[in-house]
Amino acid sequence: MKETAYWTWFIIAGIVILVIAGLHMVVMHLPMFGVFNPESGAVTDWGNVAFRSQNQFLAFTYIILLGAVLYHGFYGLRTIVFELGPKKSFQDGFTVILWIVGLVLFGIGTYAAIAAKALETAL
Amino acid sequence: MANKQFDNHLGIVGWLGGGRWGVERYLYILHRLTGLGLLLFLLMHIFASSVRMYGPESWGVAMAILKNPVFKLGEFCVFVIFAFHALNGIRLIFIELGLAVGRAEEPVYPYKSSLNNQRPLMVVAMVLVAILIVAGGYNTFFGSH
Amino acid sequence: MEKETEKANSITVYIRRFDPEKDSAPRQQQYTLQVEKGMTVLDGLHMIKQTQDPTINFRFSCRMGVCGSCGMMINGVPALSCNTQILDVTTTALTLAPLPNFKLIKDLVADLVPMFGVLKGLQLHIRRNDVEEMEKPTYEYYQTPHQLEEFLQFTYCIKCGCCMAACPTMATDREYPGPAPLAQAYRYNADSRDDARDARGDLVAASHGIFSCHYAGECSNVCPKGVDPARAIQLMKKDLVLSYFGLAKHKCAHLHKKPDKSTYKAKIEAPPHTV
16 A cells, blocks of 8 residues: 555656746756756846846746645656665665655755745845 | 475666566666666766855856767766656556556456556657657757757 | 478577576586577477476477467577577577576476466456446446457467566566566456446555556567557556546446337347348
8 A cells, every 4th residue: 555655656747847847948948948947048047047047937946846846756767776686675765865865856956946936035 | 295495586687687478567667777877967966066155166167078079979878867767757656656557347358457557658658758859859969058 | 491491490498497406506508509590399298208308297288379378498588488489589508497586396397386376466356336236237237349449459468488488577576466466467357348446456566566566668578469468557556547547437337227128129120031
């Protein structure tokens, strides 16, 4: 049953990624459709980056996307590694390590999103 | 009888090895490899994008590094594997939630299987991947940004 | 095409040999075989054993695709040797190897016993909660033809192990049950008379369980009986996800009430006796 829960959320995360990463791709690569790139230069110009960092909706989707991608990616990696048939002790340790690394990366990404927003309001 | 058996498991060759297999099995291999590739990209992307919290100067330095044509090509590669993983992923979601494999049916020779049920979906997904790759390539190399 | 296959064809047969007493790893041995139209791979093996090399080992029983003993790799694809005609596969070279993803006993004989162990462990029989009725049955469990169709396809499995040999997950993961046992688990879960759906679901949804299937689809391609294990596995995943969200609606068949013989009247009268 535990594995069913893991797997179901893995699929749900996949669907979430599909929607939000699709949006992310449109914002980043098709600037003519977006309202998120007010400056005329490249999407990676600081003006545009700062605007997007400050946008509450985008900051929120970034954090959701980050969580979904990390879960989906690490569960996929775990599946692949487990199917190589490692020892049980290795499997348990690997799961713990993936949780820790995932949470740390999520922390870094979330901190960056929030700090970038705070930075802009301070400027 | 001496219980000396030879372990005939194929090992990693069983995943990656070619053979007279169906298309879906090769898509399975590609889905794994592209997934691992995307995970690698994701880790780099988290750190690269987090640079924005240090302000415009640091961001400018990071972007100057990424101006290198190698990264342009890398970006296109990431887009290709993302397009494949995403659309093949949609196909797999439909299949693995039992929506595209049909119902149990009486096996009559020559046998048809759930692979036949999902094949139109597979073809549509792969055509869309091809279209996305062409469009993405055009946008990456000849786009305005 | 017809002319070509009618005359006797001389083909080279490469057979994977392994003798646990002498060899540490399998080796390949070459034979030449006169093939006629209609000759199966199993016939060819018998011919070689009779006329060329009596030491060659292979397993067979029914010779007609029912018992599931003679599965082997025929030119790289798992199939029943009794069910495969040589000229359908090749006109030049035939490579025979034991089924992979099993332990190898000798020559072309793979050890299927671990698969049978997994099948046993999944409690593949009708299990019900009404113990009293199971002990002292009073009448039958009613099942509509439609309910039968839900699982009939998966009952044709002969446990030959071809799907296990074709499965990429089986190649490395020793804890994965494999396509055949998972399909059989679904066969009983889809049976309207069964009452142990959740217990069996818990067995297959463990770590290294059903979610290690990623639909490479090869099991269904090679199944000699058209059982389509891949379909059974995906339908089972659907059921598991539905029951995770509490949406599964499995109705267990109730005991069919015994009709009252005294008031029973046939809808169509039988014709009168003529003699």
